[in-house]
Amino acid sequence: MPESEENSRKKLYIPENGFITLNLPLTPLRIGAYSTRTTHPYYLKLMQRLFNAVGINIDVINPFEFKTKGEMLLECGNPAFVAGVDTMSCSRPSTRNANIEGAGRRHCGRCVPCIIRRAALKKANQPDDNNQLLEGRRYRTDIYTTRLHASTAKVDDKTAKGENVMAFKYMIERVRQDPNFLTAAIRLTGPLEFPDQSLAVYKRVLEEVEAVLQNVTVVE
Secondary structure (H helix, E strand, O other): OOHHHHHHOEEEEOOOOHHHHHOOOOOOOOOHHHHOOOOOHHHHHHHHHHHHHOOOOEEEEOOOOOOOHHHHHHOOOOHHHHHHOOOOOOOOOOOOOHHHHOOOOOOOOOOHHHHHHHHHHHHOOOOOOHHHOOHHHOOOOOOOOOEEEOOHHHOOOOEEEOHHHHHHHHHHHHHHHOHHHHHHHHHHOOOOOOHHHHHHHHHHHHHHHHHHHOOOOEEO
């Protein structure tokens, strides 16, 4: 590519962590919309081919493809500032469950992105307990202090849904019992240019999440 043409190209940065980029189904039941891959390396590669083919001078770049969310936060210039900014990680801040969990633009506290968020904050040594947060930024469900129920059908006013915590626990235990499973599962998501690095970042995220789940209670 001529240097003048390269300099004229714009860059589209998609800052997504490596775990969500791969987004493996945490259990056999988490398929379809539960595990979309809109930032998967192969998908972005296909988008790049499309842009090039139709003459759109944009390079699609995910600079954090091989970083965990905790590493992203820990390695930024000012982790405390970033952790204190009013950002939204939750996949369901205002849903049909708002009538029992409280309405408003708040983190639910128990979806997959919320659990990843809490794991990242713990990794970066940033405060994340509800009693340390301003009222408007507290999690609707604090998984550290709320008893979670493995069965959504048995949730009552003293417990909350814990299906996502159980999904993480399932994945962590499955990888522990069969390390080769994760290698195969990641390769099945699509062609990867650096499969070993993708495998490594996924394992590191599971370690970050496990550090959080050690403090979480799930009842049957």
